[in-house]
Amino acid sequence: MNDVTVNLAKGASRRFQQITQFIAPISLLSLVSIATLLQPSFLSINNIQDILTQAAPLALVVLGQAFVILVRGLDLSVASLMASAAVLATAFNATSDAMIPVIFLVTIVASACVGLINGLLVTKRNVSPFLATLAMMIVLQGIRFYYTQGAPSGSLPEGFRVLGAGRLTGIPVNMLVFFLFFFILGWLLHKSSFGRRVYITGGNPKSANLVGIYADRVIIICYVISSLMAGISGLILVGFVGTVDNWVGRGYEIDSIVACVLGGIMLNGGKGTLWGAVTGALILILMFNIVIILGLPVQAQLIIKGIIIIFVAGLFSRSIQT
Amino acid sequence: MIRLDGISKIFPGVKSLDNVSFEARAGEVHALLGENGAGKSTLIKVISGAYIPDDGTIYFNGKKSKWTSPKGAKDAGIHIIYQELVLFHELSVAENIFIGEAPLTWFGTIDYKAMYERAEEILDRLGHHIDVQALVKSLGVADQQMVEIAKALVGETKLLVLDEPTAVISGREAEILFERIKLLRDEGVCIIYISHRLEEIFSIADRVTVLKDGQLIDTRGIEELDRDQLVGMMVGRQLKDVFPAKKIPSRQVTPVLAIRNLCAPPKVKDVSFNLYAGEILGIAGLVGAGRSELAHALFGSIPRSSGTVTLDSEIFNTPSPRESIDRGLGFLTEDRKGEGLMMLLDISANISAPVLSEFTTVTGLDRAREVQVAKDQIHRFRIAVPSPGSGVSTLSGGNQQKVLFGRWTKACRRVLILDEPTRGIDVGAKVEIYEIIRQLANDGLGILMISSELTEIVGICTRVLVMREGFITGEVEGSQIIEEVIMKYATTESDSVTTGIGDVLIK
Amino acid sequence: ADSYVGLPRTFLWNPNFNEVIDTSSYAGDGPFKIGFSNASQGDGWLGTFYHSVQYGVSQNLDKIGEFIVTDANGDPTKQISDIQDLLEQGIDLLLVNPATADALDPILGRTMRRGVPVVTVARRVESDSSFVSFVTASDTALARMSATWMAEILNGKGRVVLLPGLAGASPAEMRLEAAKEVFAQFPGIEIIDTQYTGWSPANGRQIMAAIIQREGANNIDGVWSDSGLQGSGSVEAFIGAGVTGTDIPPHTGGDLNGMYQLAHENGFPFAGIDYTPSIGAAAVQLSVDVLEGTPVPQRLDVNFQIVISPGHETRSISADVLLPEYVAVDRPGELIMGSGIPNYDPTSFSVELPN
Amino acid sequence: MMLSKSNNRVRRLKLDPSLIIVILLLAIVIVCGFFLNERFGTMRNFMNVLEQSSGLGFASIGQAMVVIVGGIDLSIGAIITASTVFMAAVVDVHPGLMIPMIFGTLLFGVAIGFCNGYLTLKTGVHPLIVTLGTASILNGSVLIYTLQPTGGVPYWFEEFAYGRIWNVPISGAVMIVCFALVWLFLHYYQTGRAFYAVGGSPEAAHLCGIQSNRVILLAYSASGFFAALAGIYFVSRTGVGDPRIGDPITLSSITPVILGGLILGGGKGNIFGVLLGVIFISLLSNLLNYMNISTFIQWVIQGVIIIIAVSVYVHKGKNL
Ligand SMILES: Nc1ncnc2c1ncn2[C@@H]1O[C@H](COP(=O)(O)OP(=O)(O)OP(=O)(O)O)[C@@H](O)[C@H]1O
Ligand SMILES: Nc1ncnc2c1ncn2[C@@H]1O[C@H](COP(=O)(O)OP(=O)(O)OP(=O)(O)O)[C@@H](O)[C@H]1O
Ligand SMILES: [Mg+2]
Numbered sequence A: 001m002n003d004v005t006v007n008l009a010k011g012a013s014r015r016f017q018q019i020t021q022f023i024a025p026i027s028l029l030s031l032v033s034i035a036t037l038l039q040p041s042f043l044s045i046n047n048i049q050d051i052l053t054q055a056a057p058l059a060l061v062v063l064g065q066a067f068v069i070l071v072r073g074l075d076l077s078v079a080s081l082m083a084s085a086a087v088l089a090t091a092f093n094a095t096s097d098a099m100i101p102v103i104f105l106v107t108i109v110a111s112a113c114v115g116l117i118n119g120l121l122v123t124k125r126n127v128s129p130f131l132a133t134l135a136m137m138i139v140l141q142g143i144r145f146y147y148t149q150g151a152p153s154g155s156l157p158e159g160f161r162v163l164g165a166g167r168l169t170g171i172p173v174n175m176l177v178f179f180l181f182f183f184i185l186g187w188l189l190h191k192s193s194f195g196r197r198v199y200i201t202g203g204n205p206k207s208a209n210l211v212g213i214y215a216d217r218v219i220i221i222c223y224v225i226s227s228l229m230a231g232i233s234g235l236i237l238v239g240f241v242g243t244v245d246n247w248v249g250r251g252y253e254i255d256s257i258v259a260c261v262l263g264g265i266m267l268n269g270g271k272g273t274l275w276g277a278v279t280g281a282l283i284l285i286l287m288f289n290i291v292i293i294l295g296l297p298v299q300a301q302l303i304i305k306g307i308i309i310i311f312v313a314g315l316f317s318r319s320i321q322t
Numbered sequence B: 001m002i003r004l005d006g007i008s009k010i011f012p013g014v015k016s017l018d019n020v021s022f023e024a025r026a027g028e029v030h031a032l033l034g035e036n037g038a039g040k041s042t043l044i045k046v047i048s049g050a051y052i053p054d055d056g057t058i059y060f061n062g063k064k065s066k067w068t069s070p071k072g073a074k075d076a077g078i079h080i081i082y083q084e085l086v087l088f089h090e091l092s093v094a095e096n097i098f099i100g101e102a103p104l105t106w107f108g109t110i111d112y113k114a115m116y117e118r119a120e121e122i123l124d125r126l127g128h129h130i131d132v133q134a135l136v137k138s139l140g141v142a143d144q145q146m147v148e149i150a151k152a153l154v155g156e157t158k159l160l161v162l163d164e165p166t167a168v169i170s171g172r173e174a175e176i177l178f179e180r181i182k183l184l185r186d187e188g189v190c191i192i193y194i195s196h197r198l199e200e201i202f203s204i205a206d207r208v209t210v211l212k213d214g215q216l217i218d219t220r221g222i223e224e225l226d227r228d229q230l231v232g233m234m235v236g237r238q239l240k241d242v243f244p245a246k247k248i249p250s251r252q253v254t255p256v257l258a259i260r261n262l263c264a265p266p267k268v269k270d271v272s273f274n275l276y277a278g279e280i281l282g283i284a285g286l287v288g289a290g291r292s293e294l295a296h297a298l299f300g301s302i303p304r305s306s307g308t309v310t311l312d313s314e315i316f317n318t319p320s321p322r323e324s325i326d327r328g329l330g331f332l333t334e335d336r337k338g339e340g341l342m343m344l345l346d347i348s349a350n351i352s353a354p355v356l357s358e359f360t361t362v363t364g365l366d367r368a369r370e371v372q373v374a375k376d377q378i379h380r381f382r383i384a385v386p387s388p389g390s391g392v393s394t395l396s397g398g399n400q401q402k403v404l405f406g407r408w409t410k411a412c413r414r415v416l417i418l419d420e421p422t423r424g425i426d427v428g429a430k431v432e433i434y435e436i437i438r439q440l441a442n443d444g445l446g447i448l449m450i451s452s453e454l455t456e457i458v459g460i461c462t463r464v465l466v467m468r469e470g471f472i473t474g475e476v477e478g479s480q481i482i483e484e485v486i487m488k489y490a491t492t493e494s495d496s497v498t499t500g501i502g503d504v505l506i507k
Numbered sequence C: 001a002d003s004y005v006g007l008p009r010t011f012l013w014n015p016n017f018n019e020v021i022d023t024s025s026y027a028g029d030g031p032f033k034i035g036f037s038n039a040s041q042g043d044g045w046l047g048t049f050y051h052s053v054q055y056g057v058s059q060n061l062d063k064i065g066e067f068i069v070t071d072a073n074g075d076p077t078k079q080i081s082d083i084q085d086l087l088e089q090g091i092d093l094l095l096v097n098p099a100t101a102d103a104l105d106p107i108l109g110r111t112m113r114r115g116v117p118v119v120t121v122a123r124r125v126e127s128d129s130s131f132v133s134f135v136t137a138s139d140t141a142l143a144r145m146s147a148t149w150m151a152e153i154l155n156g157k158g159r160v161v162l163l164p165g166l167a168g169a170s171p172a173e174m175r176l177e178a179a180k181e182v183f184a185q186f187p188g189i190e191i192i193d194t195q196y197t198g199w200s201p202a203n204g205r206q207i208m209a210a211i212i213q214r215e216g217a218n219n220i221d222g223v224w225s226d227s228g229l230q231g232s233g234s235v236e237a238f239i240g241a242g243v244t245g246t247d248i249p250p251h252t253g254g255d256l257n258g259m260y261q262l263a264h265e266n267g268f269p270f271a272g273i274d275y276t277p278s279i280g281a282a283a284v285q286l287s288v289d290v291l292e293g294t295p296v297p298q299r300l301d302v303n304f305q306i307v308i309s310p311g312h313e314t315r316s317i318s319a320d321v322l323l324p325e326y327v328a329v330d331r332p333g334e335l336i337m338g339s340g341i342p343n344y345d346p347t348s349f350s351v352e353l354p355n
Numbered sequence D: 001m002m003l004s005k006s007n008n009r010v011r012r013l014k015l016d017p018s019l020i021i022v023i024l025l026l027a028i029v030i031v032c033g034f035f036l037n038e039r040f041g042t043m044r045n046f047m048n049v050l051e052q053s054s055g056l057g058f059a060s061i062g063q064a065m066v067v068i069v070g071g072i073d074l075s076i077g078a079i080i081t082a083s084t085v086f087m088a089a090v091v092d093v094h095p096g097l098m099i100p101m102i103f104g105t106l107l108f109g110v111a112i113g114f115c116n117g118y119l120t121l122k123t124g125v126h127p128l129i130v131t132l133g134t135a136s137i138l139n140g141s142v143l144i145y146t147l148q149p150t151g152g153v154p155y156w157f158e159e160f161a162y163g164r165i166w167n168v169p170i171s172g173a174v175m176i177v178c179f180a181l182v183w184l185f186l187h188y189y190q191t192g193r194a195f196y197a198v199g200g201s202p203e204a205a206h207l208c209g210i211q212s213n214r215v216i217l218l219a220y221s222a223s224g225f226f227a228a229l230a231g232i233y234f235v236s237r238t239g240v241g242d243p244r245i246g247d248p249i250t251l252s253s254i255t256p257v258i259l260g261g262l263i264l265g266g267g268k269g270n271i272f273g274v275l276l277g278v279i280f281i282s283l284l285s286n287l288l289n290y291m292n293i294s295t296f297i298q299w300v301i302q303g304v305i306i307i308i309a310v311s312v313y314v315h316k317g318k319n320l
């Protein structure tokens, strides 16, 4: 092996990593600059908090989705699960804040079960993740609507409003919840051995098995994480909005996948960071804000979104190819 | 026939071909040699139009070539058998053979009847019988390689390139292949042949071109060269002793690993043997004999149907790779990329993978220690890498294999299973790997080594089991370990099951 | 005063002649088999509307022998298939809540030509010949009244945000058009933004938050919303931005109890008009009339009432009922008002139905 | 030689194993239907179902072709929507252009499909993302043009969606003919076989001299073509161009493809299975309607059946 080749190769891989790492942050920064140019007050603390508050529910879902995509999966059931979790939470008709832990516990357990079923279908029955979670989305929707008969009702303790829309010494509470999970899951993915197992499983499931990793177990856990995040996000969103709605979170299944891709997580698994995924979520939310700031009709948002998706994803694959 | 003039091909960070000029004539077998990563496959892909060279010209039949895609080269009469199998698993054998050029009916539809007949005809010519309507996915690798070779016999071929065609087929099939190659050569076809097996080169090549690090070393007639010279050209230094001296371990009473009546349908049938610490036990046999499956069954990565496995006098019958690793087994598989390395991860992560829990602390993975271990292994096996944090995808085959050795020597305490540990690896790296294996045995590991290269089985193993059709058909030891004896067990009918195996079993 | 001094309001009423349809050709002996093709039960309003339909059926148990329901989940093509399936089952009358105003025209025309009478509810289709009668509450009147109230409570000048419902849905478009028409008569009213909300509280909140961010909360003088579904989101956005109580600018929008509760708690000027789900029961009643041969109007407008926060009645819009009397303080915010069902509670609602 | 040939025939007659499950599903629905509802098992009803399934059928043919080459097309719904609006808006103003506009709309679909293919190849982005992007752009453009259903077509054009010849629905017949042609193409033409090769491994196909790029472009263009055809069917069925009509089709076009034995990842499967999948889904919905089951329960039943059906196949690990 001659050293020149090694050094060249090293340089190339460095450069490659540098480029991919910066695509998402640079896209985000350019959006922020555009917004600031259009609206100088954009960078005020208040507004940043506001945007983070808006982004928190999506970002939470994205955290989970990232895990699933890293192990070569896809979770289309997240949005449906968000609404189902919200409906389940109101089913208690609780009014006292003392019930909050109970509501949380029950919702979380139920969400985890959904993830477990998704994971089992994908691993043990080899169902394509796309279809398994799509079917799960429809089933959840059916159960939810059957229970509510289309018109959700029931009430939540006041504490939920604090969770979704309240502030703790000026900092939005749902943002704190997001950061809590961001740190926990970030640690899990990037610092713990479970995270390493996720990358190994996503990168090469066959070798994962051969080095003694129970790949199926890792994949199932990823689906459970995704469902948990969706469930929690559903609770937060219901607290944010104040009323339950059978379609809470509609569209988040696609948006969360798009956010992951914008943040540099490869759909083929095994590559990408949680930080990137969250950046992707912020890009989406910012885009939405800019459209409003510009006073454009909401439809324009669709067009801009489409262009950004193709453009940024194209940058990623370009930087990987060359 | 074909002349390359000053070809260069640069990949980001790698100059795969550096101003290479080379020429092959009609009616000759021209061998292309070089270490892993020397640029042989790249050169082939430049000829086929799969890669566009950054510099230089290709002349085909005296004219400047015009093609810019494999289709163009194919139309010009160039046929290439690539190193990786280029087959479609969901299509039938015949469809694969005739891919893109199937016989057509009047309406322009595919004439399946004619296609099947002609496919059978071609396979007949290769002396290899496969159901032409079977889907390729149902075939073993050897059959698949034959389908790949059959593709070359469709249509008029002026230039035939074979990139390591014998890597997975047996001696008998290789013989037939060589006969066909010679026939084609005599018909005036130009043949470029790539292989790491030097014996083959001496038996069929007329001229040899050696590449090293993307540069042309020389082109010579085969009669001008002997083996040592050739190796010298390839690695740039003289290699005298390819194999380290054998060291027969003193026979302990209890084997480290004892297998009794192990079955793992459909490939592994009633296998029994013992493995002692410090020995290198070879498993020889033709491709498809079930050796890899035996290894997988042992390691727990495919299910066993019956039989017992005893490790250090402790029976363990609930096998899973995890369990096996925890008990001190290691398994270096034959498919380096598909089943071995994690291409997206760095070297240290690749090394620590089987024993992640060792590096787990309350605060997460102990990266520092992981990197330290990787550094130790890089040092120990002299892996040519810039740092433990660099990716494995940019390494050469030999260095990738050494990373896997680094992984398993870290994880494995008792028995290391090696499946084709030198497949597709150049001579220089091979020598180092043989030394590593020897060293590991000396350190007290029991080594089970599967290999299709008889020379290395003969050169390094202290005892050899021979498999055929899922059974162990023979065991040879000491001076008995010669190619003829092994081949006899690997090919003849089962009446020759020796008493040798019985001896081992009596305890 | 001896003469009317307010704004002209005659245009509030439909100037078209409302024909009376002779239904004797459809008359038959009960019990009848009625097919109901529902567009969707996808939100709170639609859920309550469906309950109202069921309530209507339960009031006519002696006449309705079979009541078959399909639900197209908002997809007009599925609704066409649903209608074909209903016809195949030999229904006597088709009651339909069309998913969109136009797409069902061909199939309803075909249904009528087959001799099966069609009654549309909530939305109509293009051709008069495609149905016998249309039961609705007037979107136009609803929007004109709420917009007029908004203009007057602002004394004819101010910066107003319009929050219509689902883009492209005909009720939303009709309401938006009517509101714009009204605002156009007040040169002092500036419409600073119009954003569709999909009748979703979450969207309403997000969009309003962005607009507040852009304009500043103090520079928004009023929010016209065609329903409380998104209107509640808008109020939440103001509260989220630190604007509470009576500082919240005037809002419109009914339907959702949550909206009434917010208005009640905070005390800002508010006018709520429900698009009453009780049109469901009315449509069932009218369907039975058709099958009995009773003449029916071609268009039946169900009356609604105007709810206004105390002290905020304007010159031309006065309250039918004041907010504190209307709001259901201790009921869930998701409750849809105006169902017309006695003691309505969506979770426990259940009536006796045929079969 | 003789022996092996007769063997050949026997093998050809053997049922494609990937079809077994969908055939079984169909049989179960039909048998259940006969017992559960006396009106279900009539010829009239089956013809109705055939007519109703055409829209999904057209969309699924295109989806299947893309899936075979290893892609996925999430822009089908948007192409359908755009085609309906495009066609209805133009024909509304120029009724004389009805026939040319049929071709114009199909061409429009092909053009969008071609863009999808081109972008996938040029950018190297996963097709799921590319088609999501184009779908977003298309939907946005259509909604800017109109929020409400617009336009109209001549009355006689309804016959495509509702007309019958000898009691056979025209649209259903056209759908079956399309399936047959595509099947013929995929199994008896070199380019058709190349679809499977490219889906199996695009790099290998390239090395074999197959022009993978052309095949991929062809697949996406075909998907656009059939999406536009579905759009035309919907215009005929609803009489208008509707800016939302395609939304639900995107995801639902994938279900019959997978029920029919194709795998996301490509290279495998019989288009005939997709037809059976389409009919199964329409029959199931029809039967559940007949049984007067609440839509919500219908969702649950459909989801569960899909999960059970698909988990019976054991696919080797392909992505997505
Ligand atoms: N597509 C590619 N992208 C980047 N580098 C490449 C690519 N293909 C080959 N290389 C690099 O070019 C060099 C030559 O590779 P090549 O495959 O031609 O070697 P080879 O002589 O065929 O080796 P082997 O004996 O292992 O088959 C290697 O360093 C390899 O890493
Ligand atoms: N149809 C196939 N497709 C993919 N891989 C295959 C196929 N058949 C066999 N293999 C793999 O190829 C390898 C060769 O296995 P096989 O049982 O044919 O021979 P073997 O005795 O293990 O010989 P060798 O070790 O020399 O390859 C095994 O790892 C097996 O899993
Ligand atoms: Mg090579």
Ligand SMILES: [Mg+2]
Pocket (backbone or CB within 6 Å): B291, B292, B293, B334, B419
């Ligand atoms: Mg093997």
